[in-house]
Every structure is written in structure tokens, then in C-alpha cells.
Amino acid sequence: MQKITPWEVEGDIDYSKLVKEFGTSPISDPLLKRIKKHTKDLHFMLTRKIFFSHRDFNWLLDEYEKNNKFFLYTGRAPSGDIHLGHLVPWIFTKWLQDKFNVELLFQFPDEEKVVFKKDLTFEDTEKFTKENMLDIIALGFNPKKTKFIIDTKHANLMYKPAMQVAKKITFSTVKATFGLNNQSNLGQIFYTSMQAVPAFLPSILKKKNIPCLIPLAIDQDAHFRVSRDVIPKLGYYKPAIIHSMFLPSLLGPKGKMSSSSEQDTIYTTDSPSTVESKIKKYAFSGGKPTLEEHRKKGGNPDIDVSFQYLRMLFEPDDKKLSKIYNDYKSGSLLTSELKEILIKKVNTFLKKHQQKRELAKKQVNKFIL
């Protein structure tokens, strides 16, 4: 049983099953080759199939090769602090921006979680919007080519096109797609219309049709399953999409890292000692119960969360990663040693990130549309 909506990820996630269920296309080797023609090298999130699925990426490259450049669109619902899981699609988005030299529209749908979380208010989301922006800027997006759009702040731009989208979606559709029901509130029902807008807003503002590529975690695909049918009816290109897997929770390889529990989550503002203690205490291990058994039979890196974090985020070098994989599997690398490797990597990353996060405080206004 798996349940994947923008607001719930439950059960074992079988990504190849999702490709079939959602009707997306797996990232194929010929597609990678085609991307590489433009990017010279390939990000490890592509070669390792962390970004594993897409919609219309080939069409996007057709247009790109005809000199019809795309823009990127991704986003963040500001409902809490940023954790490592959030970074996966954004780090890749920055790579895309650099390699293709394209604009990025970064949405902060501040109303989304307000209508989905009982106790969350706009006072909360305002605070989180400010904080979350620092993390996003710290990742190094090009300030000349990146714009932040906040749903309630930019409603003058967004509400009218959202209503044009809303006109073409029935309650039946959102019921089926998002699992909403008669007790759902009007904000929850309407919201997907707002999430559609950044996919064609630049086309409205620049008065010409511009292709759009949306890098996102697969749980957000539902919004675009709906709006990709609607957007062409308004006269704009169907956005292309590229989907990432979820970074697993510290507690195990199932589900995704989420802010619902402090214990399974490493935040970007965690101190080195907090990171160390969270990983040592909670990171689910693929190792054997005893040192002796581990040395003899070896561990299972495929279910080991520390190894997965290295694979998905912190060890770009394929050779080094492969050595860690083999050493852990053979038993020569212990769980405690593997955790030490990860702790060091995470803390090195976070030290720099936290410095850039401080510097970002002066840059925020430059990024807001």
C-alpha cells in the first residue's frame, strides 16, 4: 500500500510503480545522453536516478534546441523550517539553472499549509517564508535570474489566472486526484489552481509563450496531472516536469523526511553536535546486530539511511560512493564508521550553508518579484 498526495506520503514507496500509476516516463539513458549534450556533465542526481521520472522533457529539449528557452519553476510551502529532504530538488534546480542559463520562478504558496493545517496561521507562514528564503538563497541561485513569488503578496498577479484555471477544474477531479471530500474546506479545494499559475505566469508577463520545466518531488506531481490538462486550454505550453525521489526519514528507508517529528529530521540550522547526536541516535542502519556478525556477513547499504544520504546528497564522487558501498556490504566498514563519514559530510555542508544563510539576509529583497 502506498499513498502519495501533496499532503501525505505513506507506506513503502515503489517508484517504478508510481511511474506507471501517474503515467510519467522513466529517465532513460538516451535522454541522459541528450541532456549531457547541453550540460557537458551530468549531475549525480541524474546518473543515480534520484531524479527518476519526467513528463515531456524531450519536448522541452526540442524547443531548447530551436532556441526557445525554458524557465524553471519550483517552490516551497513555508510551513516550517528547512530540512535536508527539501534540498534535493533545489540543489538540482540550481544545477539546471547554471547549466542551461535560465530563469527560475520560485513560488512560496503561503496559503497552502494554512488551509491544510488546522493550527497554522498567516503569522506563522510569514515567519517561515522569511526563514525559508534564506536557505534557498544560500543554495546559490543566480540573483539576476531568480524571482520569488509569494501567493498572498503577489495575488494581484496570480489570482486572476488562478480563477481561469479554477474555471476548468471540477470538484470531482480534485476529489479523485487529491483525495479531498465533502468535509474539505474551500481553500483546500481551490488551492491547486494557484499552484498552476507560475507555470505560465512568465508567459503572461512577457506576452509570449515560454516553455516551463518544473523540478519537484514526486508527491507534487498530482497538481500538474490536473493543471497540465488545463494550461494548454488557456493558450500556454503544457509544463514539462522532472521528478525526484524523497530523501528518507532518519528513522528508516520508508516514507520521507518530514517536519512532523524532530527525531527523524536534520534541519539546515542544526548545530554540529545536534547533527552528530541525531545521526548516531536515530539514523536507521543496515548493519548487523553485533560487530562480529557485521564483520562476517556485512551490512545492507540499500536500506541504510546514512548510506542513502551520501548517495542522494552528500557524496557526489561515484568512485568514493562505490567504495563505501562495497566496504559496508563486505563488513569492513562498520555502521559507526559509516555514520562518522555522513556526520562529517553533513556538518561540512551545513557550516558553509549556515554562513551563506547569514549573508542571504541582506539579499532577500533582490529576489522578491
Add this chain to the structure above:
Amino acid sequence: MQKITPWEVEGDIDYSKLVKEFGTSPISDPLLKRIKKHTKDLHFMLTRKIFFSHRDFNWLLDEYEKNNKFFLYTGRAPSGDIHLGHLVPWIFTKWLQDKFNVELLFQFPDEEKVVFKKDLTFEDTEKFTKENMLDIIALGFNPKKTKFIIDTKHANLMYKPAMQVAKKITFSTVKATFGLNNQSNLGQIFYTSMQAVPAFLPSILKKKNIPCLIPLAIDQDAHFRVSRDVIPKLGYYKPAIIHSMFLPSLLGPKGKMSSSSEQDTIYTTDSPSTVESKIKKYAFSGGKPTLEEHRKKGGNPDIDVSFQYLRMLFEPDDKKLSKIYNDYKSGSLLTSELKEILIKKVNTFLKKHQQKRELAKKQVNKFIL
């Protein structure tokens, strides 16, 4: 059978039944007396019970008497040209503004009809918004105390509070209240949240809780049956409401004047000869089939549309109106003569209105929030 929603008025309208069904209060003589204490005289729309029903008007006067002044809120969905039926609540609203010397927030929910009418676009509503504003300004609202708010143009102000309203209304509620269903589009479902906002927007902007009075035709009551439960949960006063009857269609005393048919509608921009021909041709008569029979048995002013227009809009003088009523009932006044009285009244009114409508073109910007 009667069906009254903001988008449909069907069947015989039994106003006293509506008071019971909707749970409103009839306008009583003690209430009229209380109003008169402040207004010195009473508008004929009150004494004749054209405004026949209310919610919490006594509470509003309690507050007013404690020096807690209210503001007025009414509106117009800009989906066509203005006809005489639209003027009933607005003429009364202007009277209230003058007598109580209060501010008026006038909403133009331009997205409403876009999501309810298949072929209506925002290009259409933009045109109608401009045209409709001229009619409203021509009625003489105080430019220093009247502000126009247009939903898509002022979404920066409205969308966030609308989402706070939306969070507290379920699909079940709008299904039951507005007759929506699973095939309704997301814009239709969401819209009522936007209609709630002007009832407390001045309280947000001025950072203090201000009572609100909404004069409207009874079909719009549904929105506030829903939002009057929600608004206090956001910390604002429940708005008070005063309800008017519908001006009947030219074609008969049932239903209401609407733009769905040119034949049953007199527009504010109609020429004198158009008005004359529409009334002569279409105005439903309470007269007898033959002149002879009419002279002998008399007509029925209660179902005669020309008489009703005089009563509801064009003959403020009770004595004159009463004479016309009695003369028509006795048969001494013929249908053709009654129609002549109305034609003259309408054309006198429209001549001035059209002049003021021209002058209004230079004033529009002063009125927009």
C-alpha cells in the same frame, strides 16, 4: 416552487416565506421608528417595504448609538449592462450613506460571473466594470466616502483574508447553500470566500473592528448566511444586512428583471424611444382585455408591472402613488395612460442619469481604492 440563489431566481417569489426559510427578520414598524430617529425621514423603499427584511439591524443601531459608526458594503458583479432592477438597492444605499454619513465599500467581483458563465471572459468583465462604474457614480455616491474594490485588481488585499474564510467553510456547506455539486468548478466553489471579505476588510485596514451593513437584494443573502458564521471566528463583527425585493421583469410580476433577455429589461443607457417602445410593447398589464371592461371593472395594480415600477422606483410621493393605484383599480386610469406616466418618469430619470453618467467618466479614478 421558488428557487433563490445568487445565480438563479425562479418561480413565484413569496417574500414572507423567504423570511422564514432564510431565518431573517421582517422590517417592523418599531424598527422603522428607530431608524427615523436618526434619519429624520424614511425612504419610501422602507415605508413601502421594498426593503422588507434584515439581519441584526437593531444591533447595528445599538452600536451606532454608542458612537460606533458602521460602514456600508454592497456590490455589482460586472457581467453586463446596468438595468433598472440593479438600481433598487443602490439608490437606497446612497440614501443610507447620506443619512448616516458613512463610508461605502463597493465591490466589483469581476471573477464571479467568469466562473459561473461559460463564455464570459476577463476581457468582458473589464469592459463591464468600467461601464458599470459610471452608473454607480451617476447615482451620486459621496466620492470622499465611497471606495470601489475590484476582486482581481485588489487581490493583494483580498486573497489572504478570503483564504482565512475559505479555511472555515466546507464543500458540504456550499453544496447545500448554493446548490453546487461535484461538477461545479473550483472557482464557483471558492467564490463565496471573496464575497465575505469586504464585510471586514475595513476593519483589517484600519486595525479596529468596525460594524458593517450590507444592503442587497435577497438572492445574495446566501453568501452571508454562510459567512456570518465565519467572520466572528476571525475576530470581526457579524455584518448586519438589509434585504430588498426584486424589481420584476417587464414581462410579468414573477421572477426578477435580468439581463438574460433584452425584451424584459430597461437599461440605463436606453434611449427615450427604446424605453417607450419596451414599456408599450412588453410591460405586463393588470388591465382588462377590453377598454369597456377595464372602465367597468377596473385593473389590478398589484400585478401591473408599470405600477410596480412606480411603486418601487419612480414615484416617491405616496399621495400621487395612491391616486394612481385607486384610479387604475377603479378603471378611470387606462393601461395606456398608466404606461405613459411610467414612460415619462423613466425617461426623465434616465435623461439626468445619462448626463451624470457622462460626467462620471472623469471621476472613476477617484473612486477606486
